[in-house]
Amino acid sequence: MKEEDVKKIEEKVTNIVEKLIKNTNYILVDVSFKGIGGRKKLEIALDKPGGITLDDCEKISNEISLMLDAEDFITGPYILEVTSPGLDRVLKTDRELSWGKGKKVIVYTESGEYKGILKDFDEDTLFIEPEIKISRKEVKKIKLNEV
Numbered sequence: 382m383k384e385e386d387v388k389k390i391e392e393k394v395t396n397i398v399e400k401l402i403k404n405t406n407y408i409l410v411d412v413s414f415k416g417i418g419g420r421k422k423l424e425i426a427l428d429k430p431g432g433i434t435l436d437d438c439e440k441i442s443n444e445i446s447l448m449l450d451a452e453d454f455i456t457g458p459y460i461l462e463v464t465s466p467g468l469d470r471v472l473k474t475d476r477e478l479s480w481g482k483g484k485k486v487i488v489y490t491e492s493g494e495y496k497g498i499l500k501d502f503d504e505d506t507l508f509i510e511p512e513i514k515i516s517r518k519e520v521k522k523i524k525l526n527e528v
Contacts, residue, residue, distance in 0.1 A: 390414045390423075390455060397448050398425060406430060407441065410466045410480045414455075421459035423449075426466045428480065438463040468527040478502050478523075485526040490519040496526060 395412045402409060410426040427433055427441060442463040449455065472481045481499045488495045488507060497509035507515045507523070 387414050393452070393454055394423060394425070394445075394449070397452065398427075398445060401441070401444055401448065402427070407433070407437070408480055409476070410470075411474065411477055414459075421455070421457065422462060423455070423459055424462045424464060426464050426470075428466050433465045438465070467525070469525050471522055471524040472499075475502075478507075481523075481525060486523055487526045488515055488520055489522045490515060491521065492519070499523075 391412045391414050394414070395409065398409050398412065406429045408428045410428055411424075412426075413424045415422050415424070425441075425445065427438070429437065442461060445463065446461055449461070466477075466480070470477070470481075472478050472486070478499070482501065484499055486497065486499045486509065488497075488509060495509055495513055495515060497511060497513055499507065500510045501508040502517070505517055507517060507520065509515060
């Protein structure tokens with residue numbers, strides 16, 4: 382499957398999920414569509430204040446499944462997985478960084494690793510407490526450190 386097709390699917394699913402959770406306390410962290418060994422998998426990571434439960438994931442999964450079946454824009458069989466973001470999630474997108482604000486992180490760069498609380502970010506810089514500014518160009522990986 383072409384990357385542009387994957388991006389279109391992820392955007393459509395993101396819009397559907399955002400509409401579904403609009404008036405709830407759920408937070409959409411990520412939508413990922415992958416082909417794994419000839420099988421397709423749609424993974425949706427959600428959170429809420431206090432943490433998301435297995436019952437939450439099951440409920441939302443059923444609702445999303447009905448909406449995706451009605452829209453019918455994903456060809457062929459696929460696995461739908463609604464999950465929590467996890468305690469050591471790698472933060473790649475602005476959406477994930479926004480969700481990660483206030484959480485403990487480890488930032489890996491060319492010059493070493495930095496641990497702290499993600500306070501904010503902009504297009505160029507991550508702001509980590511205690512008083513660390515890291516150029517996003519230097520970042521190899523940033524992940525949660527909540528374990």
